[in-house]
Amino acid sequence: xxxxxxxxxxxxxxxxxxxxxxxxxxxxxxxxxxxEEAKEEIENNEVYFIKKDGEIVGSTEYQMKGPxxxxxxxxxxxxxxxxxxxxxxxxxxxxxxxxGIKRLWLVTHPHNSKMIRMYxxxxxxxxxxxxxxxxxxxxxxxxxxxxx
Numbered sequence: 001x002x003x004x005x006x007x008x009x010x011x012x013x014x015x016x017x018x019x020x021x022x023x024x025x026x027x028x029x030x031x032x033x034x035x036e037e038a039k040e041e042i043e044n045n046e047v048y049f050i051k052k053d054g055e056i057v058g059s060t061e062y063q064m065k066g067p068x069x070x071x072x073x074x075x076x077x078x079x080x081x082x083x084x085x086x087x088x089x090x091x092x093x094x095x096x097x098x099x100g101i102k103r104l105w106l107v108t109h110p111h112n113s114k115m116i117r118m119y120x121x122x123x124x125x126x127x128x129x130x131x132x133x134x135x136x137x138x139x140x141x142x143x144x145x146x147x148x
Contacts, residue, residue, distance in 0.1 A: 001052060003089045008047040008059065013038045016047065019059050022078050032074075045073055046097070050090050057081040060090040068102035075115075087115070091122060105144040107133055119143050 008016055013035050020032045032038050041047060041061070050058040058077035062070050072094055077086050098104060107130070108115050116126075124143040133140035 001084070002054075003086060004051045004054075005048040005060070005090075005093050006051060006056075008042050008049055010039055010042055012049070013042065015049065015056060016042060016059060019049075019056070019076055019078065020074075023076055041073075047073075048093070050077065050086060052081060052084075052086060057086060058090065060094060062094050062098060064101075070098050070101045070104050072104060072106035088118060091118065095122065100147070102147045103144060105142060107140040107142050110139055110141050116141065116143070 016038045017033055017035055020038065032041055045061045045063040047059060047061040049056045050060055058075070058081065060075045061073040063073055064070050075087060075090050077090075095104075104124075105127070106119065106124075108119070110116075110129070120126075120143075122145065124145045126141050127144045128142040130140050130142060132138070
């Protein structure tokens with residue numbers, strides 16, 4: 001299994017939205033299904049498509065919040081490809097890209113126990129609980145990791 005990453009561009013909006021739609025309405029992930037919102041996301045973040053053997057199977061992203069702080073944004077794997085270690089590869093890809101950045105943080109749904117455990121295994125800690133974080137009525141946990 002070869003996992004590669006390809007930087008998304010504004011020309012990839014439809015591909016990005018297609019991936020986001022695979023988790024729309026589940027409550028645990030705040031999907032971006034509006035093309036304008038997706039365009040803004042790609043313009044303001046480092047968005048990468050995750051490819052397995054050349055086929056797009058998900059996306060991952062991050063955003064620099066300052067010289068020593070980065071927000072780890074969306075990480076989504078299409079349902080048929082989950083449970084294959086692809087999300088772990090995506091986390092490692094982002095951590096490699098952000099080596100030397102002092103503070104990394106993300107938000108995830110408190111019921112997303114699989115991803116919470118995975119991030120904890122990379123040294124993240126649960127920092128805070130936020131009610132209605134995205135305005136969708138769902139709570140989120142803030143996880144963070146400080147460079148040693």
